[in-house]
Amino acid sequence: MDGIAQGWWWLIGGVLLLIAEVLAPGFFLLFIGVAAIITGVFVLLFDFGLAPALALFAIYTAVAVYFGRKAYANRPVPSSARHLNDRSGALIGRTAVAVSAIDEHGGRVRLGDSEWSARGGPAGPGERVEIMAVEGNCLMVRAAPKLEG
Structure with a gap:
């Protein structure tokens, strides 16, 4: 050829x-x-x-x-897609409402339309909490910053 x-x-x-x-x-x-x-x-x-x-x-x-x-x-992952396949990681930073008192031993929070076990706080029923980490099916939370206004 x-x-x-x-x-x-x-x-x-x-x-x-x-x-x-x-x-x-x-x-x-x-x-x-x-x-x-x-x-x-x-x-x-x-x-x-x-x-x-x-x-x-x-x-x-x-x-x-x-x-x-x-x-x-080595392309960076866009911040909007950082937890695309990590459902528990996507919860970190979100705000939930305490259903029962939360302390280091436990409690319950409402996130969306479901309730989750939670530890951390402290927070009383009705107070807002911020999700800091997820351990299994338990959310590690802290009191959310107060909203101004």
Whole structure:
């Protein structure tokens, strides 16, 4: 196969990998597709044989995966999504209302439409408390700051 035909096959393969990336879950085929496209461009420009083209493809794939992982691995989680899969972590910082007296031994709070066991406080019935931590199914709370106004 001559270099021009081989170059076009690399380009077509790279585009097909990019299309597969759109259709398949994950984020890995993008790097391989980009490496195939770059290999195709070099094969078209310099008329390489198959063995050098495969070596270039391997190098470009390794480089693309390295920089891709470096760019996407350490992306910060937006603060709005910090506890997306941590339901108990999403409760921290919320305010609840004491249903019964709360001290270090226990008590009950209403959060939304449900009641939870709670410890901490101290707080009397009807007082607002802030959730500081979650231990199992027990909320660790403290008296909420008073609202001004």
